[in-house]
Amino acid sequence: MLKEKVKNIPLLPGVYLMKDKHGSVIYVGKAKQLKNRVSSYFQQNKQHSNKVLRMIHTIVDFDFVVVDTELDALLLECELIQHYHPIYNRQMNYFTNYNYLQLTDSGFILSDDPTSQSFGPFRSYKKMPTILRILEETYQMPWLKEISLLALRTQLPTISQLSFQQKKKEIYGLLQGRNKKILSYLKQRQEHFIELLNFERASSIQNEIELMTSFIRQIRNQNAFLQTPYLTLALPVAANPQLTKYYLVCYGQLVATSKLANDIPPDFHSTAGSDTLAKKQQLTKAEVDPVQILLSYQRKLSKEPPQINNQ
Incomplete structure (x- = not known):
């Protein structure tokens, strides 16, 4: 049954939620290609740890959510882990x-x-x-x-x-x-x-x-x-590479996104209302992990070489 369900998962980024016989979410994961990642749980794999093997025996169902980019998947994964507190998740599960x-x-x-x-x-x-x-x-x-x-x-x-x-x-x-x-x-x-x-x-x-x-x-x-008033991250939309998804981050907070076929408009930061935001004096516990995700991704993108347009 589960292997049949895997066939309907697209090769797109997203988040998957593993469930036990009670319908409780026991694990939340993210992937660049959902189908490949989820199917790996239901195939023989000597690289699976004992913890993963125990979890696999407990899984009776799963849900998945398709998103635009890997960054969306990371942020949604964090949100869902903080909400469900799945027993097989360690990272971001103990922010309290x-x-x-x-x-x-x-x-x-x-x-x-x-x-x-x-x-x-x-x-x-x-x-x-x-x-x-x-x-x-x-x-x-x-x-x-x-x-x-x-x-x-x-x-x-x-x-x-x-x-x-x-x-x-x-x-x-x-x-x-x-x-x-x-x-x-x-x-x-x-x-x-x-x-x-x-x-x-x-x-x-x-x-x-x-x-x-x-x-x-x-x-x-x-x-x-x-302390950065605003910065913009840009990632191609997985389902449509002709589109770029822009993320506006102000003082560490994600305040707006936009999917565009063209370059980001020069007034993106002001139209998103970022001018009204103020620098945070102190984060809450729940805000720390999302901030770290955005920070890590910003550093990752800054190290990547610029893409060459061959058109």
């Missing part, structure tokens, strides 16, 4: 766990709800405890045990000369993507252990450097994207 972070005089606070003093929400909720430990140790925060502070001052004596307010200012700058001083501090700590021939600890600090580098880069990229 994304953390807001606040620095107080007595420590860092990770919370579910934002305040006027908080940063975030941060997607890397599983890595946040490690990131906070790195910040606490490197900046020798006063709530650490004295024996730990003694060791840390030996590794990085210059930090002890900073006041608590100066430390807070540098951490605020890091959380806003404006300050990368912690990377040089970590390198100094690493050099300390290399001099002691403690290469195992030096290697672990290298992992911390890479984690913090990635964390800061993510903040900077997202902030720059959210």
Whole structure:
């Protein structure tokens, strides 16, 4: 029955929803070519993971939605995962766990709800405890045990000369993507252990450097994207390559789309009402993943070579 249903799926981009015997959506996926992707679940494939095999045995039906472009599929997939919370989806399914972070005089606070003093929400909720430990140790925060502070001052004596307010200012700058001083501090700590021939600890600090580098880069990229008044993405419509679909993104929000056979009109951004939008001060948890999808696709398109028109 399901194999027969697959025959009616087009070779177009879209989203598919796998269902169990109760009619519950257990998995949402996206594809550039729906027919190929969905049919792969019902063919013998040694590359299927155990998780996928378990899911396949549970599937009794599926629905699909055809869309214009791969970007449409990515955005719709995110929307449906956030709505249904399918048990076999991991990515974008746990956005409610994304953390807001606040620095107080007595420590860092990770919370579910934002305040006027908080940063975030941060997607890397599983890595946040490690990131906070790195910040606490490197900046020798006063709530650490004295024996730990003694060791840390030996590794990085210059930090002890900073006041608590100066430390807070540098951490605020890091959380806003404006300050990368912690990377040089970590390198100094690493050099300390290399001099002691403690290469195992030096290697672990290298992992911390890479984690913090990635964390800061993510903040900077997202902030720059959210501060862009408007940008336009353009993708060919899969069902009709003569048409181009334009996406207007203002301050990280998708505000309008248009399918045209010609170039984008010069007043596209104003006719879409983008002039009335303001820069967001803080995202909600549900907004983080769609923003990241648009940001990633914008970066992907900017790296692709321009298409040559042979007509």
